[in-house]
Amino acid sequence: MSHMNKVRIIGSYLSPYVRKVLVCLSIKGIPYEIDPIIPFYGNEEFSKLSPLRRIPVFTDDKVTLCDSSVICQYLEDRYSSSNFVSIYPNDIVNRAKARWYEEYADTYIGNIFIWQYYNEVVIKPFVWKKKSDQIIVDRSLNIEIPKVLQYLEENVPKEGYMFDEKHATIADISITSFFRNLFIANAKFDVERYPFTFSYVNRILSLSYFQSLIPFEKISIASPIPNHRTALAKGNAPISNETFGIDKPKPGAFSERPSS
Ligand SMILES: N[C@@H](CCC(=O)N[C@@H](CS)C(=O)NCC(=O)O)C(=O)O
Known part of the structure; x- marks a missing residue:
């Protein structure tokens, strides 16, 4: 596959929605780089990419997308030839x-x-x-x-x-x-x-x-949040050069839950 399409994911390895997208990328054999920010730790630029301040965010040479389901459907539509495994049933x-x-x-x-x-x-x-x-x-x-x-x-x-x-x-x-x-x-x-x-x-x-992601999840769990990028880079995660992260958490559109 051409590396021109350069997929970037913004979002932590600990998010189930990010995990879902990373597994789909892996099944389809699409390489990615990642800015592994924990939700709430995005800067102003992140709020523009993700109006609800949620992860994952996906970017490639054509589009920026929020929402894991939208992203997975896009991956299926874009990488649909017989070279790629389908992540949706045929029937x-x-x-x-x-x-x-x-x-x-x-x-x-x-x-x-x-x-x-x-x-x-x-x-x-x-x-x-x-x-x-x-x-x-x-x-x-x-x-x-x-x-x-x-x-x-x-x-x-x-x-x-x-x-x-x-x-x-x-x-x-x-x-x-x-x-x-x-x-x-x-x-x-x-x-x-x-x-x-x-x-x-x-x-x-x-x-x-799933198994190939576990070392990166373990590194994220074991490191203080501000150190995630450095620790993951050391552990050979495909970390992006640029980050949308900040040092202190800031609530998103849905952060205040009735139960919290
Ligand atoms: N429908 C979205 C949900 C994404 C989502 O809720 N992500 C969580 C991380 S696990 C998040 O960013 N939460 C921050 C917030 O809601 O403020 C999707 O499928 O991507």
Whole structure:
């Protein structure tokens, strides 16, 4: 593939939405460079690129895009020849179903896993230097997350991928990207109660596309936020020369959640 297209991602390796896009790039074999900013740490220029101050942002030689679903669809449309694996199922009905799982993951799972659990356990203490609210943590672990697990338990395949394809599609990639954050935050579950869900998620997570990102996630977790770029560059992540990052966090359009 020509390197003229130079893909750049703005956003941290710890974001499930960034992970989703990076896995799609990896499946399609498209190289990228990354400005690994944590959300809230974008400068004024970042606000122009991402009006909601959210990550990921994608740029290449043609376009700047926000929103992981828009980005993944663009990648599919632009890199669609037989040289590239398709990240959506071929069959029209399965394609529609895959988009549903993507939407379910991005909105519902995202709201529960990220904006309830991960927000309390990781974002509040590490970004905003606030105490976690144990009531929200317990409610998400005992009530909200099990609703997701129950739905998935009834719908995930017992082996292979969500659809009858030889590889993961956007449904598998989206769902699994969010589970990775629960694992990063050391959430504990009754795995035996949801055997199909956990074996499905672990199966997808074991794919090289996800595994190759884990060293970069670990570096990000282990380093103070202002050191992420340097630490990741040392760890051979494809870090961009330019950054849209700042030293102190600033809330985005959706940062004040009713539950926070
Ligand atoms: N619909 C967006 C959601 C992206 C999103 O919520 N990203 C989070 C990071 S995990 C973020 O930037 N949050 C900052 C904020 O909402 O203020 C997508 O699919 O890309």
